[in-house]
Amino acid sequence: MMESYNVNNSLNIDLEKDQETAFNYSKRSPWIRAAVLGANDGLVSTASLMMGVGAVKPDVKTMLLTGFAGLVAGACSMAIGEFVSVYSQYDIEVAQIKRESGEEIEKAKLPSPMLASVASAVAFILGATVPLLAAAFVKTYEMRIVVIAAAVTFVLVMIGWLGAVLGKAPVVKSLARTLIGGWLAMTVTFGVTTLFRSHFRSHGL
Secondary structure, eight states: OHHHHHHHHHHHHHHHHHHHHHHHHHHHHHHHHHHHHHHHHHHHHHHHHHHHHHHHSOOHHHHHHHHHHHHHHHHHHHHHHHHHHHHHHHHHHHHHHHHHTOOOOOGGGSOOHHHHHHHHHHHHHHHHHHHHHHHHTOOSHHHHHHHHHHHHHHHHHHHHHHHHHHHTOOHHHHHHHHHHHHHHHHHHHHHHHHHHHHHHHHTTO
16 A cells, blocks of 8 residues: 555656646747747848848958848847737737636736847847858958858857757757758858849849
C-alpha cells in the first residue's frame, strides 16, 4: 500500500514538473518570437539594402547612409507593427475572458503591447548594426560585400542557435531556416539590382 502511494506521488510530482516546464516555455515563446524576428529582420533587411544599393553605387558613404536609413525606418516599422499585433491579441484575450468567466482580468498575465514593441525595435537595431559596422571600415567594394556577407552569416547562425536553445527546438532545422532565408534575401536583392544596373547602363542611363 505504501509502495503504491509512493509510486503515485512520484508520478504526480513528475507530472507537475512537466507541466511547469511546458508552461515556462509557452511563456517564453512570444518573447523569443519577437526577439528573433526583430534581430533577424534588422540584420537581413539592412544587409540586403546595403548590398542592393552597392550594386548600383558602390561607394561606402552611399551604402552606409542606405543602411542607416533602413535601420531607422525598420525599427519604427517593427515597433509599430508589433504594438498593433500584440494589442490585437490583447483585445482578443480580454474579450474571451469576459465571455467565458466575467471575472476580474489580471493584466499581468496578458501580453504587453508596449514591451513587445520596445523589444522588437531594440532587437531590430541590434541586428541592423552588424552590417553597418562590417562595412564601415572596409575600403574596397568587393571586400566590403564579402565582409558583410560573412558577418551576417555568422550572426544568422547565432540567432538560429539561440532561438532553438531558448525554445527547445531542433537546432539543425532552426539554423537551416535562418541561414537559407537570410542568404536568399541578400542574393535576390543583390541580383535584381545588378540586373537593373546592367539594363540602365546598356541604355546609357
